[in-house]
Amino acid sequence: MSFTTRGTAPAFRPRLALRRLFSSTFLLGCFIAICVGVVLLGALVIEVVVDGGSVPFAPPSAASLPDGMGWLAWAFPIAVLTPFLLPRLAHRRSELAPPAFAALCVLSALPAAIFGHLIYVGFEDAYYVKTGGHIFDLLSEATAWQTFRIVLVGLLLPGGLLAVAWRGARRLRSPSLVWPAVILAAWGFYLFLEPGFLSSPPSQSPDRIGIFPALVGTLYMMTITAAAAFPLGIGAAIYLEEYARRNWFSRFIQVNIANLAGVPSIVYGLLGLQLFVRVLEFDRSVLAGALTMALLVMPIIIVSAQESLRAVPPSMREAAYAVGATRWQVIRHHVLPYAFGGMLTGNILAMSRAIGETAPLIAMGALTFIAFLPDTPTDDFTVLPIQIFNWVTRPQSAFHEVAASTILILLLILLLMNSAAIIMRHRSRTEW
Amino acid sequence: MAAQAPQPRDTLSGLLAELWRDKLQPSRSGAGRETLSGRFIHGALFLIATLSAFVTVGIVLVLIFETIEFFRIIPFGDFFGSTEWSALFAEGQFGVWALVWGTVLIAVMALAVAVPLGLLAAIFLSEYAAPRLRAVLKPLLEILAGVPTVVYGYFALLTVSPIIRSIFGEDVGIYNALAAGVVLGIMIIPMVSSLSEDALNAVPRSLREGSYALGATRFETAVRVVLPAAFSGVVASIILAASRAVGETMIVTIAAGGNPQFLVDPLEAVQTMTAMIVQLSLGDTPTTSVEFKVLFAVAMTLFVMTLAMNVFAQWVVRRFREEYE
Numbered sequence: 001m002s003f004t005t006r007g008t009a010p011a012f013r014p015r016l017a018l019r020r021l022f023s024s025t026f027l028l029g030c031f032i033a034i035c036v037g038v039v040l041l042g043a044l045v046i047e048v049v050v051d052g053g054s055v056p057f058a059p060p061s062a063a064s065l066p067d068g069m070g071w072l073a074w075a076f077p078i079a080v081l082t083p084f085l086l087p088r089l090a091h092r093r094s095e096l097a098p099p100a101f102a103a104l105c106v107l108s109a110l111p112a113a114i115f116g117h118l119i120y121v122g123f124e125d126a127y128y129v130k131t132g133g134h135i136f137d138l139l140s141e142a143t144a145w146q147t148f149r150i151v152l153v154g155l156l157l158p159g160g161l162l163a164v165a166w167r168g169a170r171r172l173r174s175p176s177l178v179w180p181a182v183i184l185a186a187w188g189f190y191l192f193l194e195p196g197f198l199s200s201p202p203s204q205s206p207d208r209i210g211i212f213p214a215l216v217g218t219l220y221m222m223t224i225t226a227a228a229a230f231p232l233g234i235g236a237a238i239y240l241e242e243y244a245r246r247n248w249f250s251r252f253i254q255v256n257i258a259n260l261a262g263v264p265s266i267v268y269g270l271l272g273l274q275l276f277v278r279v280l281e282f283d284r285s286v287l288a289g290a291l292t293m294a295l296l297v298m299p300i301i302i303v304s305a306q307e308s309l310r311a312v313p314p315s316m317r318e319a320a321y322a323v324g325a326t327r328w329q330v331i332r333h334h335v336l337p338y339a340f341g342g343m344l345t346g347n348i349l350a351m352s353r354a355i356g357e358t359a360p361l362i363a364m365g366a367l368t369f370i371a372f373l374p375d376t377p378t379d380d381f382t383v384l385p386i387q388i389f390n391w392v393t394r395p396q397s398a399f400h401e402v403a404a405s406t407i408l409i410l411l412l413i414l415l416l417m418n419s420a421a422i423i424m425r426h427r428s429r430t431e432w
Numbered sequence: 433m434a435a436q437a438p439q440p441r442d443t444l445s446g447l448l449a450e451l452w453r454d455k456l457q458p459s460r461s462g463a464g465r466e467t468l469s470g471r472f473i474h475g476a477l478f479l480i481a482t483l484s485a486f487v488t489v490g491i492v493l494v495l496i497f498e499t500i501e502f503f504r505i506i507p508f509g510d511f512f513g514s515t516e517w518s519a520l521f522a523e524g525q526f527g528v529w530a531l532v533w534g535t536v537l538i539a540v541m542a543l544a545v546a547v548p549l550g551l552l553a554a555i556f557l558s559e560y561a562a563p564r565l566r567a568v569l570k571p572l573l574e575i576l577a578g579v580p581t582v583v584y585g586y587f588a589l590l591t592v593s594p595i596i597r598s599i600f601g602e603d604v605g606i607y608n609a610l611a612a613g614v615v616l617g618i619m620i621i622p623m624v625s626s627l628s629e630d631a632l633n634a635v636p637r638s639l640r641e642g643s644y645a646l647g648a649t650r651f652e653t654a655v656r657v658v659l660p661a662a663f664s665g666v667v668a669s670i671i672l673a674a675s676r677a678v679g680e681t682m683i684v685t686i687a688a689g690g691n692p693q694f695l696v697d698p699l700e701a702v703q704t705m706t707a708m709i710v711q712l713s714l715g716d717t718p719t720t721s722v723e724f725k726v727l728f729a730v731a732m733t734l735f736v737m738t739l740a741m742n743v744f745a746q747w748v749v750r751r752f753r754e755e756y757e
Contacts, residue, residue, distance in 0.1 A: 235480035243474055244481070255746070257484050262672070262742040263735065264679025266706050267491060269713075270731050274494040278719070295487055302484070328470040349578075356580025359681035359706070363713045385582045385682075392586050392686055400590055407583050418578060 209402050211409065213370050217286065217381035218355060218413075224290035225297070225354050230347055232294070233301030237343075240302070241309040242331055261299035268296045269363025277364055284366050286381045292360050297350040304346025308339040348421040352414050358385040384410045495735060498728030505722050511729060517692035517703075526726055528733055530692040534702035535734075538613045538684055539677040541698060545617025546677075547670055550624025554666075557625070558632035559654040570626070577622040585686030588615035593687060600699055607689025607701040616683050623673040631665020632658055664752035668745040675741035679734065681706040705734045 236253075244250035272292030282288035312335050320330040361383065370382040384406055391403035503511070506526050514527025553573060557566050593611040597604050635658050643653040659666065689701025690711055703711075709727055717723045 232480055232483060235477050236484060239474075239477035239481035243477060253481055253484060256488055258746065259739060259742050260484060260487060262675055262679075262738055263491065264681070264706065264738055266679070266681045266709055267495070267731055267735050270709070270728065271487075271491050271494050274498075275490060298484065298487070326467055326470050328467075328473050352578060356578075356582070358580070358582045359685075359710065362710050365713060385580055388582050388586065389682065389686070392582070392589060400586075403586060407586060410580060411583065414578065414580070418575070 211384065211387060211406055214382050214384045214387045214406070215409070217370070218383045220286050220381065221290045221293065221383060222351060222355060224286060225293040226347070226351060228291055228294035229297050229301055229350065233298045233347075233350075234305050234343055236298075237302045237305035237309060238331060238336075241306050242327070242335065257299050257302055261303070264359075265296055265357055266359040266363050268292055269360030271295065272360060273364045284364060284380055286379060288364060289361055289366055289381065289383075292364060293354040293357065296357065296360060297354045300350040300353060301346055304349065305339070305343045308342025308346065309335060311342065312338045345421045348417050352417045352421075355383075355413065355417070356385055356410065358389050361386055362389070384413075491735065495728050495732040498725050499732045502722070502725035502729045505725070515694045517708075524722070526722075526729075528705075528730060530694055531703060531705045531708050531730060532733065532737075533694050534609070534688070534692060535678055535704040535706070535737075537696075537698065537702055538609055538616060538688060538704055539674055541610065541613025542617035542620055542677040543670070543674055545614055546620045546624050546673055549617075550621045550669075550673070551628060551666070553621065553625040554628035554632055555654050555659070558629045559650065559658060570629070573622050573625055576619065577626075579619075581619065581680060581682040582686070584615050584619050585682045588612050588683050588687035596699070604699045605689065605701055607687060607691075608699050609688050609702045610698040612684045612686075612688035613698065615687065616677055616680055619680070619683065620673040620676050623676055624669050627669030627672065628662070628666045631662040631669065634665070635661045661754055664749050664754070667752070668749045671741050671745040671748065675738045675745070678741070679706065679738050681710060685710045705730050709734075 236257075240250060240253060244253075269292065272288060272295070276282045276288035276291050277284060280288075282291075316334055316338065317330050320334045325333070366380075366382065366386060370380055388403050388406050388410065391399040391406070394400075511526050511528050514525060515529045515533070516525035516527045517530040518525045557569060561569060588611045589606070592615055593606055593608065596608060596611050597606070639657055639661055640653055643657040648657070684704045685707040688704065688707060690703050690707065691701035692703040692708065693700070695702060708730060712723055712727050715723075717727075
């Protein structure tokens with residue numbers, strides 16, 4: 001489909017240029033990321049922004065930056081990100097000499113900062129549009145320009161993060177876009193929050209509420225869950241793949257694991273209630289919750305670890321046996337190093353399942369008012385999803401806003417974990 | 433004479449190794465010799481692998497134990513022979529069918545959303561999308577499955593439910609089965625699409641090429657050749673998605689209301705088995721009460737239902753798989 005005649009200089013053809021631009025892989029990724037971003041997070045962010053009439057949410061200038069410096073909130077991340085984007089759009093980065101590249105970065109950062117300031121102003125306008133609180137009301141009552149800027153702000157963060165996922169899916173090796181996107185996302189989320197939201201205890205009044213104990217409880221529980229579930233899950237996978245004979249017993253264990261993965265999570269909660277809370281008398285502690293979660297995610301870890309062990313070619317093992325290695329030496333020095341990346345990915349995905357699970361903890365009776373931090377593994381605790389559930393089920397809309405911003409924090413953690421898993425998977429992938 | 437290494441039998445460890453030799457033979461021909469520490473590792477890994485069996489046993493024992501206690505107080509017939517549920521009242525009724533009905537109603541609504549969308553997505557990804565587009569779209573679809581269910585609950589109650597009320601009028605309650613069912617359906621789309629897509633992809637290329645050679649269009653090939661060939665995998669994915677919908681807790685707890693009734697109207701509030709377990713867990717029920725024990729009887733019903741669906745899905749895959757070379 002080429003119209004170029006050999007020997008003549010290629011003329012500028014706008015349609016071809018446009019097609020090239022849109023077929024440029026990055027634009028495609030951005031477009032899809034933005035579409036999904038609209039569905040997943042856009043509505044949520046706008047809801048936080050628009051309903052944020054009460055105190056927990058304020059425009060960036062009032063929240064975390066000194067007066068008069070609020071424009072930095074948006075100019076900074078865009079200035080960080082743009083130098084990474086523009087050369088990519090031009091497909092020229094590798095061809096440019098370093099000084100030229102640096103100059104291009106500075107030049108592209110300037111308009112980006114101005115652009116960021118404009119967005120920020122629009123954001124502030126939107127904040128003062130009091131519409132009675134529904135997203136559709138906002139879209140009908142705000143001006144088109146306001147709506148455009150609100151949507152733009154709402155898309156910045158999910159777009160950036162999903163671009164990370166997209167790069168992972170494209171198996172690109174250089175993750176240079178990843179860290180700017182992560183900085184951008186963290187910065188944006190930080191600015192959405194009232195100071196103290198991350199560092200205060202929960203309260204009965206929504207304007208002084210914080211999620212610090214839930215945040216600490218989540219991290220605490222995840223640490224113990226990981227410490228319990230990783231060795232057990234990986235050990236079981238090694239046994240099944242490397243040691244077990246193909247007999248009725250290993251088949252039984254396999255079928256059993258497949259069925260365990262299908263057991264509803266709330267049933268695990270009842271198991272935890274009886275086994276850990278009552279029989280072993282851990283009470284409703286971090287330990288009991290974490291061990292229940294460990295049992296819940298173990299099937300996921302086993303299956304993914306088995307897959308990565310299976311991906312190591314038999315010739316690798318045979319070569320090691322041929323030079324006299326024992327079986328454990330073969331596993332330890334040859335199989336595990338190659339399967340490690342895949343195992344880690346599976347573990348992270350399993351943890352991201354555990355971090356969002358609510359039902360088992362509620363079945364264990366962990367839904368209580370906790371305003372302090374867990375010190376030891378036997379202390380009471382609370383986690384982010386439980387706080388979200390608690391606030392969603394209250395009738396006052398002020399608590400719904402608190403729930404929305406807690407969801408944003410939870411989704412941020414999840415997206416970071418998933419991005420890390422995807423990047424790790426594609427970095428460790430080796431073709432045999 | 434130079435000191436010889438002791439014979440294996442002379443030491444305790446050697447004796448143990450001798451005892452275990454038969455049991456711990458290398459499983460594959462050509463596998464290396466095992467030292468004592470290697471055997472120890474082998475044994476430890478074996479114990480870890482059997483742990484999963486103990487988890488299953490633990491679940492079954494925990495459920496059965498309290499369920500038997502429950503049936504000592506409430507006769508079997510009252511549990512399975514009635515559709516009245518009022519566990520929290522004095523002289524409460526324990527007809528589990530009201531809860532099973534709520535669960536099935538919401539699962540059916542979820543499937544009505546997820547099966548068409550998920551199948552279309554799977555057919556598109558497998559038959560139409562370019563590899564590059566697929567590499568992007570598939571992970572994005574799977575993100576839907578990674579979002580915590582409590583977040584879906586938030587959307588069901590505060591976004592979807594108001595939309596439903598604006599369509600069907602204000603006399604529809606905030607808590608209704610439709611909102612929960614629709615959002616639950618969105619949640620299980622990736623289960624249907626991802627597993628079905630794997631099944632469609634496993635259909636060999638020669639079948640498609642044969643179909644094209646006979647003059648079939650791409651759509652005809654996808655729907656009449658590839659889909660029937662992958663039938664077992666597609667059905668299994670739908671069953672697994674249904675089992676996930678039956679066991680899902682937070683969306684229905686938050687958005688479906690707490691009204692255990694035998695209703696057909698999807699705009700009414702219903703209560704599922706999982707939501708009932710949460711409701712009873714939230715209250716401080718003493719562990720000796722009937723209300724505490726009925727929790728396990730309901731969980732047992734739920735466990736048996738999901739287990740049956742999972743086993744059925746595995747059976748479908750085994751029984752109806754079309755083998756191609």
